[in-house]
Amino acid sequence: MAPEELARAFAEWFGTGVSTEVTHGQLCADVTPYDWIEALTMAHDSLGCTFFDWLSGVDDLDLDPPGISVVAHLYSPEHRHHLLVRTRVPAADLRLPTATTVYKGANWHERETHEMFGVVFDGHPNLIPLLLPDGFEGTPLRKDFILASRVAKQWPGELAPGQSLTDLKPGRKRNLPPGVPAPGEWGPG
Known part of the structure:
Protein backbone atom coordinates (compact mmCIF):
# COMPACT_ATOMS: atom_id res chain seq x y z
CA MET A 1 0.00 0.00 0.00
CA ALA A 2 1.16 3.51 -0.76
CA PRO A 3 1.57 5.91 2.18
CA GLU A 4 -1.38 7.95 0.92
CA GLU A 5 -3.60 4.84 1.05
CA LEU A 6 -2.47 4.16 4.61
CA ALA A 7 -3.26 7.78 5.54
CA ARG A 8 -6.79 7.41 4.11
CA ALA A 9 -7.28 4.19 6.10
CA PHE A 10 -6.25 5.95 9.33
CA ALA A 11 -8.48 8.94 8.55
CA GLU A 12 -11.48 6.65 7.92
CA TRP A 13 -10.82 4.67 11.11
CA PHE A 14 -10.08 7.54 13.52
CA GLY A 15 -11.67 10.56 11.84
CA THR A 16 -10.30 13.78 13.31
CA GLY A 17 -8.54 11.88 16.13
CA VAL A 18 -5.50 11.26 13.93
CA SER A 19 -3.09 13.40 11.96
CA THR A 20 -0.86 11.92 9.31
CA GLU A 21 2.15 12.97 7.28
CA VAL A 22 4.24 11.23 4.67
CA THR A 23 7.97 11.63 5.22
CA HIS A 24 10.77 9.76 3.47
CA GLY A 25 8.22 7.60 1.67
CA GLN A 26 6.48 6.28 4.76
CA LEU A 27 3.44 7.27 6.76
CA CYS A 28 3.65 8.72 10.27
CA ALA A 29 0.32 8.64 12.11
CA ASP A 30 -0.11 10.73 15.27
CA VAL A 31 -2.78 9.45 17.64
CA THR A 32 -3.86 10.37 21.16
CA PRO A 33 -2.65 8.23 24.07
CA TYR A 34 -6.24 6.95 24.37
CA ASP A 35 -6.10 5.66 20.78
CA TRP A 36 -2.60 4.14 21.08
CA ILE A 37 -3.61 0.48 21.41
CA GLU A 38 -6.44 0.83 18.90
CA ALA A 39 -4.01 2.33 16.34
CA LEU A 40 -1.50 -0.49 16.86
CA THR A 41 -4.26 -3.11 16.62
CA MET A 42 -5.65 -1.53 13.46
CA ALA A 43 -2.16 -1.45 11.90
CA HIS A 44 -1.62 -5.12 12.81
CA ASP A 45 -5.02 -6.53 11.89
CA SER A 46 -6.27 -4.28 9.06
CA LEU A 47 -3.08 -2.98 7.43
CA GLY A 48 -0.98 -6.15 7.71
CA CYS A 49 1.79 -4.56 9.79
CA THR A 50 2.62 -7.81 11.57
CA PHE A 51 6.34 -7.08 11.98
CA PHE A 52 7.15 -4.97 15.05
CA ASP A 53 10.51 -3.30 14.44
CA TRP A 54 11.10 -0.91 17.37
CA LEU A 55 9.57 1.44 19.92
CA SER A 56 11.25 4.35 21.66
CA GLY A 57 10.72 7.77 23.18
CA VAL A 58 11.57 11.31 22.15
CA ASP A 59 11.97 14.01 24.79
CA ASP A 60 9.59 16.87 24.00
CA LEU A 61 9.81 18.43 27.47
CA ASP A 62 10.91 21.78 26.03
CA LEU A 63 7.74 22.06 23.90
CA ASP A 64 4.46 23.49 25.12
CA PRO A 65 2.84 21.48 26.61
CA PRO A 66 5.80 19.32 27.64
CA GLY A 67 5.74 15.56 27.18
CA ILE A 68 7.41 12.46 25.79
CA SER A 69 6.57 11.22 22.30
CA VAL A 70 6.43 7.43 22.03
CA VAL A 71 7.04 6.12 18.51
CA ALA A 72 6.59 2.59 17.14
CA HIS A 73 7.92 1.48 13.75
CA LEU A 74 5.85 -1.27 12.12
CA TYR A 75 6.26 -3.12 8.83
CA SER A 76 4.05 -5.23 6.59
CA PRO A 77 6.04 -8.10 5.07
CA GLU A 78 3.11 -8.96 2.81
CA HIS A 79 2.41 -5.46 1.45
CA ARG A 80 5.97 -4.13 1.96
CA HIS A 81 5.03 -0.84 3.60
CA HIS A 82 6.40 0.89 6.68
CA LEU A 83 4.38 2.74 9.27
CA LEU A 84 5.30 4.96 12.21
CA VAL A 85 2.65 5.27 14.90
CA ARG A 86 3.33 8.08 17.34
CA THR A 87 1.63 9.47 20.42
CA ARG A 88 2.54 12.24 22.86
CA VAL A 89 2.33 11.45 26.57
CA PRO A 90 1.98 14.57 28.75
CA ALA A 91 4.80 15.24 31.23
CA ALA A 92 2.27 15.49 34.07
CA ASP A 93 1.22 11.84 33.57
CA LEU A 94 3.82 9.74 31.72
CA ARG A 95 1.57 6.67 31.36
CA LEU A 96 0.59 4.67 28.31
CA PRO A 97 -1.05 1.25 27.87
CA THR A 98 1.41 -1.49 26.98
CA ALA A 99 1.81 -2.46 23.33
CA THR A 100 2.69 -6.03 24.37
CA THR A 101 -1.00 -6.94 24.09
CA VAL A 102 -0.67 -6.41 20.31
CA TYR A 103 3.05 -7.03 19.68
CA LYS A 104 4.92 -9.33 22.05
CA GLY A 105 8.17 -7.87 20.72
CA ALA A 106 7.38 -4.53 22.36
CA ASN A 107 8.35 -5.98 25.76
CA TRP A 108 12.06 -5.13 25.70
CA HIS A 109 11.50 -1.78 23.95
CA GLU A 110 8.98 -0.63 26.55
CA ARG A 111 11.33 -1.63 29.36
CA GLU A 112 14.08 0.47 27.79
CA THR A 113 11.76 3.44 27.15
CA HIS A 114 10.53 3.25 30.75
CA GLU A 115 14.06 3.17 32.08
CA MET A 116 15.51 5.89 29.84
CA PHE A 117 12.53 8.31 29.58
CA GLY A 118 10.33 7.48 32.60
CA VAL A 119 7.22 6.43 30.65
CA VAL A 120 5.15 3.87 32.59
CA PHE A 121 3.48 1.24 30.40
CA ASP A 122 0.34 0.15 32.22
CA GLY A 123 -0.24 -3.60 32.02
CA HIS A 124 3.34 -4.44 31.02
CA PRO A 125 4.16 -7.99 32.19
CA ASN A 126 7.67 -7.23 33.52
CA LEU A 127 8.54 -3.52 33.66
CA ILE A 128 11.88 -3.91 35.45
CA PRO A 129 15.26 -2.25 34.74
CA LEU A 130 17.01 -3.52 31.63
CA LEU A 131 20.19 -1.53 30.95
CA LEU A 132 21.13 0.63 33.92
CA PRO A 133 22.93 -0.63 37.04
CA ASP A 134 20.96 -1.42 40.20
CA GLY A 135 20.16 1.66 42.24
CA PHE A 136 20.60 4.09 39.33
CA GLU A 137 18.37 7.13 39.74
CA GLY A 138 17.16 9.27 36.89
CA THR A 139 16.16 9.04 33.26
CA PRO A 140 19.35 9.51 31.24
CA LEU A 141 17.83 10.15 27.80
CA ARG A 142 15.74 13.10 28.95
CA LYS A 143 17.05 16.57 28.21
CA ASP A 144 16.83 17.62 31.86
CA PHE A 145 19.18 14.81 32.99
Missing part, protein backbone atom coordinates in the same frame (compact mmCIF):
# COMPACT_ATOMS: atom_id res chain seq x y z
CA ILE A 146 22.58 16.17 34.09
CA LEU A 147 25.55 14.13 32.92
CA ALA A 148 27.63 13.84 36.08
CA SER A 149 30.75 12.70 34.21
CA ARG A 150 30.78 16.00 32.29
CA VAL A 151 30.84 17.90 35.57
CA ALA A 152 33.54 15.74 37.18
CA LYS A 153 35.92 15.65 34.20
CA GLN A 154 37.07 18.46 31.92
CA TRP A 155 35.72 18.42 28.35
CA PRO A 156 38.25 16.26 26.45
CA GLY A 157 38.77 18.46 23.39
CA GLU A 158 40.32 21.87 22.99
CA LEU A 159 37.15 23.04 21.29
CA ALA A 160 33.73 23.05 22.85
CA PRO A 161 30.88 21.74 20.68
CA GLY A 162 29.89 24.33 18.09
CA GLN A 163 33.27 26.15 18.18
CA SER A 164 35.72 26.39 15.29
CA LEU A 165 39.48 26.89 15.26
CA THR A 166 38.99 30.54 14.30
CA ASP A 167 37.21 31.10 17.63
CA LEU A 168 40.33 30.23 19.68
CA LYS A 169 42.01 33.17 21.40
CA PRO A 170 44.94 33.05 23.80
CA GLY A 171 43.83 32.94 27.43
CA ARG A 172 40.19 32.39 26.53
CA LYS A 173 37.76 31.12 29.14
CA ARG A 174 36.97 27.44 28.71
CA ASN A 175 33.35 26.68 27.89
CA LEU A 176 31.31 24.08 29.69
CA PRO A 177 29.99 21.24 27.53
CA PRO A 178 26.27 21.19 26.69
CA GLY A 179 24.03 20.07 29.54
CA VAL A 180 26.55 20.89 32.28
CA PRO A 181 25.57 23.48 34.88
CA ALA A 182 27.97 26.16 36.03
CA PRO A 183 30.18 25.36 39.04
CA GLY A 184 28.23 25.52 42.28
CA GLU A 185 24.90 24.77 40.59
CA TRP A 186 25.26 21.00 40.74
CA GLY A 187 26.19 18.41 43.31
CA PRO A 188 25.86 18.20 47.05
CA GLY A 189 25.10 21.56 48.61
Whole structure:
Protein backbone atom coordinates (compact mmCIF):
# COMPACT_ATOMS: atom_id res chain seq x y z
CA MET A 1 0.00 0.00 0.00
CA ALA A 2 1.16 3.51 -0.76
CA PRO A 3 1.57 5.91 2.18
CA GLU A 4 -1.38 7.95 0.92
CA GLU A 5 -3.60 4.84 1.05
CA LEU A 6 -2.47 4.16 4.61
CA ALA A 7 -3.26 7.78 5.54
CA ARG A 8 -6.79 7.41 4.11
CA ALA A 9 -7.28 4.19 6.10
CA PHE A 10 -6.25 5.95 9.33
CA ALA A 11 -8.48 8.94 8.55
CA GLU A 12 -11.48 6.65 7.92
CA TRP A 13 -10.82 4.67 11.11
CA PHE A 14 -10.08 7.54 13.52
CA GLY A 15 -11.67 10.56 11.84
CA THR A 16 -10.30 13.78 13.31
CA GLY A 17 -8.54 11.88 16.13
CA VAL A 18 -5.50 11.26 13.93
CA SER A 19 -3.09 13.40 11.96
CA THR A 20 -0.86 11.92 9.31
CA GLU A 21 2.15 12.97 7.28
CA VAL A 22 4.24 11.23 4.67
CA THR A 23 7.97 11.63 5.22
CA HIS A 24 10.77 9.76 3.47
CA GLY A 25 8.22 7.60 1.67
CA GLN A 26 6.48 6.28 4.76
CA LEU A 27 3.44 7.27 6.76
CA CYS A 28 3.65 8.72 10.27
CA ALA A 29 0.32 8.64 12.11
CA ASP A 30 -0.11 10.73 15.27
CA VAL A 31 -2.78 9.45 17.64
CA THR A 32 -3.86 10.37 21.16
CA PRO A 33 -2.65 8.23 24.07
CA TYR A 34 -6.24 6.95 24.37
CA ASP A 35 -6.10 5.66 20.78
CA TRP A 36 -2.60 4.14 21.08
CA ILE A 37 -3.61 0.48 21.41
CA GLU A 38 -6.44 0.83 18.90
CA ALA A 39 -4.01 2.33 16.34
CA LEU A 40 -1.50 -0.49 16.86
CA THR A 41 -4.26 -3.11 16.62
CA MET A 42 -5.65 -1.53 13.46
CA ALA A 43 -2.16 -1.45 11.90
CA HIS A 44 -1.62 -5.12 12.81
CA ASP A 45 -5.02 -6.53 11.89
CA SER A 46 -6.27 -4.28 9.06
CA LEU A 47 -3.08 -2.98 7.43
CA GLY A 48 -0.98 -6.15 7.71
CA CYS A 49 1.79 -4.56 9.79
CA THR A 50 2.62 -7.81 11.57
CA PHE A 51 6.34 -7.08 11.98
CA PHE A 52 7.15 -4.97 15.05
CA ASP A 53 10.51 -3.30 14.44
CA TRP A 54 11.10 -0.91 17.37
CA LEU A 55 9.57 1.44 19.92
CA SER A 56 11.25 4.35 21.66
CA GLY A 57 10.72 7.77 23.18
CA VAL A 58 11.57 11.31 22.15
CA ASP A 59 11.97 14.01 24.79
CA ASP A 60 9.59 16.87 24.00
CA LEU A 61 9.81 18.43 27.47
CA ASP A 62 10.91 21.78 26.03
CA LEU A 63 7.74 22.06 23.90
CA ASP A 64 4.46 23.49 25.12
CA PRO A 65 2.84 21.48 26.61
CA PRO A 66 5.80 19.32 27.64
CA GLY A 67 5.74 15.56 27.18
CA ILE A 68 7.41 12.46 25.79
CA SER A 69 6.57 11.22 22.30
CA VAL A 70 6.43 7.43 22.03
CA VAL A 71 7.04 6.12 18.51
CA ALA A 72 6.59 2.59 17.14
CA HIS A 73 7.92 1.48 13.75
CA LEU A 74 5.85 -1.27 12.12
CA TYR A 75 6.26 -3.12 8.83
CA SER A 76 4.05 -5.23 6.59
CA PRO A 77 6.04 -8.10 5.07
CA GLU A 78 3.11 -8.96 2.81
CA HIS A 79 2.41 -5.46 1.45
CA ARG A 80 5.97 -4.13 1.96
CA HIS A 81 5.03 -0.84 3.60
CA HIS A 82 6.40 0.89 6.68
CA LEU A 83 4.38 2.74 9.27
CA LEU A 84 5.30 4.96 12.21
CA VAL A 85 2.65 5.27 14.90
CA ARG A 86 3.33 8.08 17.34
CA THR A 87 1.63 9.47 20.42
CA ARG A 88 2.54 12.24 22.86
CA VAL A 89 2.33 11.45 26.57
CA PRO A 90 1.98 14.57 28.75
CA ALA A 91 4.80 15.24 31.23
CA ALA A 92 2.27 15.49 34.07
CA ASP A 93 1.22 11.84 33.57
CA LEU A 94 3.82 9.74 31.72
CA ARG A 95 1.57 6.67 31.36
CA LEU A 96 0.59 4.67 28.31
CA PRO A 97 -1.05 1.25 27.87
CA THR A 98 1.41 -1.49 26.98
CA ALA A 99 1.81 -2.46 23.33
CA THR A 100 2.69 -6.03 24.37
CA THR A 101 -1.00 -6.94 24.09
CA VAL A 102 -0.67 -6.41 20.31
CA TYR A 103 3.05 -7.03 19.68
CA LYS A 104 4.92 -9.33 22.05
CA GLY A 105 8.17 -7.87 20.72
CA ALA A 106 7.38 -4.53 22.36
CA ASN A 107 8.35 -5.98 25.76
CA TRP A 108 12.06 -5.13 25.70
CA HIS A 109 11.50 -1.78 23.95
CA GLU A 110 8.98 -0.63 26.55
CA ARG A 111 11.33 -1.63 29.36
CA GLU A 112 14.08 0.47 27.79
CA THR A 113 11.76 3.44 27.15
CA HIS A 114 10.53 3.25 30.75
CA GLU A 115 14.06 3.17 32.08
CA MET A 116 15.51 5.89 29.84
CA PHE A 117 12.53 8.31 29.58
CA GLY A 118 10.33 7.48 32.60
CA VAL A 119 7.22 6.43 30.65
CA VAL A 120 5.15 3.87 32.59
CA PHE A 121 3.48 1.24 30.40
CA ASP A 122 0.34 0.15 32.22
CA GLY A 123 -0.24 -3.60 32.02
CA HIS A 124 3.34 -4.44 31.02
CA PRO A 125 4.16 -7.99 32.19
CA ASN A 126 7.67 -7.23 33.52
CA LEU A 127 8.54 -3.52 33.66
CA ILE A 128 11.88 -3.91 35.45
CA PRO A 129 15.26 -2.25 34.74
CA LEU A 130 17.01 -3.52 31.63
CA LEU A 131 20.19 -1.53 30.95
CA LEU A 132 21.13 0.63 33.92
CA PRO A 133 22.93 -0.63 37.04
CA ASP A 134 20.96 -1.42 40.20
CA GLY A 135 20.16 1.66 42.24
CA PHE A 136 20.60 4.09 39.33
CA GLU A 137 18.37 7.13 39.74
CA GLY A 138 17.16 9.27 36.89
CA THR A 139 16.16 9.04 33.26
CA PRO A 140 19.35 9.51 31.24
CA LEU A 141 17.83 10.15 27.80
CA ARG A 142 15.74 13.10 28.95
CA LYS A 143 17.05 16.57 28.21
CA ASP A 144 16.83 17.62 31.86
CA PHE A 145 19.18 14.81 32.99
CA ILE A 146 22.58 16.17 34.09
CA LEU A 147 25.55 14.13 32.92
CA ALA A 148 27.63 13.84 36.08
CA SER A 149 30.75 12.70 34.21
CA ARG A 150 30.78 16.00 32.29
CA VAL A 151 30.84 17.90 35.57
CA ALA A 152 33.54 15.74 37.18
CA LYS A 153 35.92 15.65 34.20
CA GLN A 154 37.07 18.46 31.92
CA TRP A 155 35.72 18.42 28.35
CA PRO A 156 38.25 16.26 26.45
CA GLY A 157 38.77 18.46 23.39
CA GLU A 158 40.32 21.87 22.99
CA LEU A 159 37.15 23.04 21.29
CA ALA A 160 33.73 23.05 22.85
CA PRO A 161 30.88 21.74 20.68
CA GLY A 162 29.89 24.33 18.09
CA GLN A 163 33.27 26.15 18.18
CA SER A 164 35.72 26.39 15.29
CA LEU A 165 39.48 26.89 15.26
CA THR A 166 38.99 30.54 14.30
CA ASP A 167 37.21 31.10 17.63
CA LEU A 168 40.33 30.23 19.68
CA LYS A 169 42.01 33.17 21.40
CA PRO A 170 44.94 33.05 23.80
CA GLY A 171 43.83 32.94 27.43
CA ARG A 172 40.19 32.39 26.53
CA LYS A 173 37.76 31.12 29.14
CA ARG A 174 36.97 27.44 28.71
CA ASN A 175 33.35 26.68 27.89
CA LEU A 176 31.31 24.08 29.69
CA PRO A 177 29.99 21.24 27.53
CA PRO A 178 26.27 21.19 26.69
CA GLY A 179 24.03 20.07 29.54
CA VAL A 180 26.55 20.89 32.28
CA PRO A 181 25.57 23.48 34.88
CA ALA A 182 27.97 26.16 36.03
CA PRO A 183 30.18 25.36 39.04
CA GLY A 184 28.23 25.52 42.28
CA GLU A 185 24.90 24.77 40.59
CA TRP A 186 25.26 21.00 40.74
CA GLY A 187 26.19 18.41 43.31
CA PRO A 188 25.86 18.20 47.05
CA GLY A 189 25.10 21.56 48.61
